[in-house]
Amino acid sequence: MWDQPRPSIVTPPKDIWNVTGAQIYLSCEVIGIPTPVLIWNKIIRGQYGVQRMELLPGDRENLAIQTRGGPEKHEVTGWVLISPLSKEDAGEYECHASNAKGEATASAKIHVVETLHEIALTKG
Numbered sequence: 001m002w003d004q005p006r007p008s009i010v011t012p013p014k015d016i017w018n019v020t021g022a023q024i025y026l027s028c029e030v031i032g033i034p035t036p037v038l039i040w041n042k043i044i045r046g047q048y049g050v051q052r053m054e055l056l057p058g059d060r061e062n063l064a065i066q067t068r069g070g071p072e073k074h075e076v077t078g079w080v081l082i083s084p085l086s087k088e089d090a091g092e093y094e095c096h097a098s099n100a101k102g103e104a105t106a107s108a109k110i111h112v113v114e115t116l117h118e119i120a121l122t123k124g
Helices: 116-123
Strands: 008-011 016-019 024-031 037-045 051-055 063-069 075-082 091-099 102-113
Touching: 008 091, 008 102, 016 024, 016 116, 024 037, 024 091, 024 102, 037 075, 075 091, 102 116
Parallel strands: 016 102
Antiparallel strands: 008 024, 024 075, 037 051, 037 091, 063 075, 091 102
């Protein structure tokens, strides 16, 4: 029986490798009581390891955020949709869930390559 009131990440986003111009999405499923609020940030790492968060979608024309309730009670699923994918979209994206009881985060990286052939080389 699930009885954690604070938010919990049910399904974290997964790393994506794709080419410029592609259409991609990250998804994240969270649960909590009360039902958590889900937001997406892009993690921007500066020199000296300092990082800041950019709340999405910001003013990015190629990026959309969607959220819906479910599939289970007290659950929320959120997506970041990017189309067309550009070099600037590469980086780490964080799914952040919060409610009155606490918060939870999970992140994934988007890797942008020039050709699909490059994916096999870079990952291999």
